[in-house]
Amino acid sequence: MPPSSFNPGSAAVPASISPSANQPPSFPQTPQVPPFVGPQLPINPKPPRQWKKLAFIPAGLLSLAVVAASAWFLLLKPDSPDAVFKKSLENALSTKSIQIEMKEGSGNYTLTTVTKIDTSDVTNPKSSSVITDEYNGEKSTSEFYSTSKDAFFKIADTGLYGLSELSSVSGKWVQAQKDGQSPGVDTYSALSYTGSYSWSFFGYFINGNFESDQKKEFTDFLLENEVYDYNADRVKTRTVDGKKQLVYDVDVSEEDLKEFNKQVAKSIDVDERKVEENYVLSSSDIKIDFYIDPKQKRVTKVKINDSGISMEVKFTGFNSTTVPPAPKPEVSYEDYVKLIDQQYDGLDDESGSPADIERKTDINALHGQIEAYFAQYGSYPALAEVNNAAWRAVNMKGLDPSALQDPAGTVQQLAAVPSAVQYGYAVFQDDGVTACTTDAGDCVVYTLNADLTNGDTYTKQSLN
Numbered sequence: 056m057p058p059s060s061f062n063p064g065s066a067a068v069p070a071s072i073s074p075s076a077n078q079p080p081s082f083p084q085t086p087q088v089p090p091f092v093g094p095q096l097p098i099n100p101k102p103p104r105q106w107k108k109l110a111f112i113p114a115g116l117l118s119l120a121v122v123a124a125s126a127w128f129l130l131l132k133p134d135s136p137d138a139v140f141k142k143s144l145e146n147a148l149s150t151k152s153i154q155i156e157m158k159e160g161s162g163n164y165t166l167t168t169v170t171k172i173d174t175s176d177v178t179n180p181k182s183s184s185v186i187t188d189e190y191n192g193e194k195s196t197s198e199f200y201s202t203s204k205d206a207f208f209k210i211a212d213t214g215l216y217g218l219s220e221l222s223s224v225s226g227k228w229v230q231a232q233k234d235g236q237s238p239g240v241d242t243y244s245a246l247s248y249t250g251s252y253s254w255s256f257f258g259y260f261i262n263g264n265f266e267s268d269q270k271k272e273f274t275d276f277l278l279e280n281e282v283y284d285y286n287a288d289r290v291k292t293r294t295v296d297g298k299k300q301l302v303y304d305v306d307v308s309e310e311d312l313k314e315f316n317k318q319v320a321k322s323i324d325v326d327e328r329k330v331e332e333n334y335v336l337s338s339s340d341i342k343i344d345f346y347i348d349p350k351q352k353r354v355t356k357v358k359i360n361d362s363g364i365s366m367e368v369k370f371t372g373f374n375s376t377t378v379p380p381a382p383k384p385e386v387s388y389e390d391y392v393k394l395i396d397q398q399y400d401g402l403d404d405e406s407g408s409p410a411d412i413e414r415k416t417d418i419n420a421l422h423g424q425i426e427a428y429f430a431q432y433g434s435y436p437a438l439a440e441v442n443n444a445a446w447r448a449v450n451m452k453g454l455d456p457s458a459l460q461d462p463a464g465t466v467q468q469l470a471a472v473p474s475a476v477q478y479g480y481a482v483f484q485d486d487g488v489t490a491c492t493t494d495a496g497d498c499v500v501y502t503l504n505a506d507l508t509n510g511d512t513y514t515k516q517s518l519n
Contacts, residue, residue, distance in 0.1 A: 134349060135287070136287040136290040136301060136303070137287050139301060139347055139349050139352055140283075140285070140303060140345075140347065141274065141278065142352040143345075143347045143352050143353055143354050144273075144274050144277055144278075145270060145274055146351075146352050146353055146373075147260065147261065147262045147263075147353075147354060148261070148262070148263060148265050148269075148270040148273055148274065149264060149265065149267075149270055150174060150262045150263060150264055150373060150374060151173070151174060151175040151264045151374045152171070152172060152173045152174065152175065152372065152373075152374055152375065152376040152377070152378070153171075153172050153174075153262050153370055153371070153372055153373055153374075153376055154169065154170070154171050154172075154370070154371045154372035154376045155168075155169070155170045155171075155172065155368060155369070155370055156168070156169050156170075156368065156369045156371070157170075157366060157367070157368045157369075158366070158367055159365070159366040159367070159449060163190060163191045163192075164188070164189070164190045164431050164432060165188075165189045165190075166186070166187070166188055166189075167186070167187045167189075168184055168185070168186045168187075169184065169185050169186075170182055170183070170184040171183050171184075171372070171376050171377070171378045171379075172262070172376070172378065173376070173377075173378040174262065174263045174264045175264055176264075177263050177264045177265055177323055178203070178323050178324060179202065179203045180202070180203065180263075181200075181201070181202050181378045181381075182199075182200070182201050182378065183198070183199065183200045183378050183379055184198065184199040184200075185197075185198050186198075186199070188431065190431055195211045195212050196211055197209060197210040197211050197212075198228075198382075200379075200381055200382055201232070202381070203235075204232070204233075204234050204235045205230065205232055205233055205234070205381065206230070206231045206232035206237070207228055207229060207230050207231065207381065207382050207384060208228075208229055208231055209226065209227060209228045209229065209382070210224070210225060210226075210229075211225065211226055212225060212430075213225045221394055223394070224386050224391070224394065227385040227386050228382045228383065228384045228385045228386070229384060229385070229386040229391050230384040230386065230387060230388040230391060231388070231391060232388070233388040236388075238391070238392050238395040238396075257316045257319065257320065257330050258316070259307070259312070259341075259343060259357065259359055260343075260345075260354060260357055260368075261273075261315075261316070261319055262370070263319070263323075265322070269322055272318075273315065273318065273319065276315055276318065277315060280308065280311040280314075280315075281308060281311075282307065282308050282311045282312050282315060283303075283305045283306075283307060283343070283345070284305060284306045284307075284308065285303045285304060285305045285306070285345075286304075289304060290302065290303055290304075291304075293346070295346060295355075295356070298348060299348075299349060299350075300346045300347065300348060300349075300355065300356075301346075301347045301349050302344055302345070302346055302347075303344065303345040303347065304342070304344060305342065305343045305344070305345055306341075306342055307341040307342065307343055309341055313330065316330045317330050340361070341359070341360070341361050342359075342360045343357050343358065343359050343360075344357065344358040345357055346358075351373070353370070353373060354370060355369065355370055355371070356368065356369045356370065357370075361445050361448065366449065408508050410462040410463065410508060411507045411508055411509075411513075413462050414461065414462065414478075414505040414507060414513060415505065415513050416458075417457075417458040417459070417460075417461075417478065417505070418478065418503050418504075418505050418513055418514075418515050419515065420454065420455070420458045421441075421454070421458055421459070421469075421478070421480075421503055421515075422503055422515040424451045424454045425441070425501065425503075425517075426517075426518055426519075427451075428450060428451065429517075429518075429519055432496070433496070434496040434497065434498050434499060435482055435491075435498040435499060435500075435501050435517060436450070436482075436498065437482060437491055437492060437498050438469060438471060438480050438481075438482055441459075441469055441480060442459075442468050442469055444456065444467075459478065461475075461476050461477050461478055461505065463475060463476045464476035464477050473504040473505060473506050473512065474506060475506055478503065478504065478505050479502070479503065479504040479505075480501060480502075480503055480504075481501060481502045481504075482498045482500065482501035483498070483499075483500045483501070484497045484498070484499060484500070485497075485499045485500060487500045499517070499519070500517050501516070501517045502514060502515070502516050502517075503515040503516070
């Protein structure tokens with residue numbers, strides 16, 4: 056899924072974070088405010104005993120004293136939960152560099168993404184990600200690097216990312232994007248990781264080096280729209296790695312957070328459609344635990360639960376992280392384009408309409424992601440899982456959601472049987488007849504279908 060992105064950033068995102076590195080990430084994806092407008096802090100209605108002496112002060116001076124005391128409490132007290140939270144948002148939005156570590160896993164599988172991001176120039180960020188997959192004791196490591204215009208990847212096992220037909224580039228640095236240009240056909244998670252927005256800019260929680268007026272605008276939006284909603288009275292104190300941390304139990308307004316992400320995209324001259332394509336948020340039931348260092352006023356960790364899917368992200372190296380230089384590609388962008396053309400040979404033949412070319416491209420993208428999932432877990436996902444956006448956000452981070460939508464259709468959902476407006480994904484147990492379940496790991500045979508305009512059917516089947 057993985058760096059939100061990146062692609063990391065979300066790259067590797069898989070998200071961002073992004074970058075979401077296969078994105079995850081970049082990953083980063085991301086990658087995710089108080090129930091009031093403005094920093095309204097609680098005032099103790101019971102004055103301290105010493106104030107009784109103020110009865111002897113002239114009324115005018117007493118009024119000034121009360122006003123001054125109130126102003127100090129409301130504006131200057133730095134340790135209240137509300138003040139710490141607000142300041143942590145401001146600090147996140149004025150961050151020149153950062154390291155982001157995301158860890159997730161299920162059963163015998165663990166995915167760790169470490170992404171370094173340089174946002175000193177917020178309109179031209181740089182990110183590098185290292186993604187480690189561990190399955191049944193075996194470990195595979197891949198690397199991703201991206202700028203605003205160029206992207207590179209070095210994947211130890213291309214099959215793990217749905218790129219089995221590109222096995223010739225395994226273990227080599229490949230330039231997958233050059234001067235803002237990328238192959239006409241999506242390359243699944245590889246580009247997602249190298250250009251992931253999930254954890255670089257877009258996602259559950261955003262870090263960047265914005266101008267002061269932009270920082271204020273973004274902070275005000277988060278607060279006024281209660282994007283992160285918490286109860287200050289329920290903020291807990293925890294000790295993490297020997298340091299005191301304030302823990303905020305936050306409910307997230309997804310739609311407002313997505314709008315915030317789009318505002319950020321616009322401010323750095325990124326098409327807001329990228330937010331929709333790489334967005335890691337996928338449900339209306341999102342909760343985040345924010346761990347904030349009250350001394351640094353920095354968010355150091357977030358624990359995210361998005362409709363039952365959990366992940367943990369740590370933030371370190373504030374303004375002291377160094378991103379390595381761009382790698383020297385062993386496979387040039389031009390050679391990479393040729394490999395992609397060979398992989399998708401026949402998709403753009405003259406007999407195919409633009410809609411049918413898109414259908415074939417979508418089916419191939421889905422096929423690669425489903426096979427990559429099998430490489431990790433030893434079974435295929437059920438239909439309900441593939442159709443669950445929250446599930447895909449964790450398990451298929453590099454998949455553009457639009458790949459699930461037939462050009463003539465209106466929903467990003469697969470059906471058991473294809474139609475003129477919907478792709479088909481029929482998945483069964485090993486007898487090829489019995490339906491599989493979502494939690495038993497018994498999905499071992501499948502067929503992906505798209506109905507073409509000439510009446511033919513484009514089909515991809517399980518490889519294992």
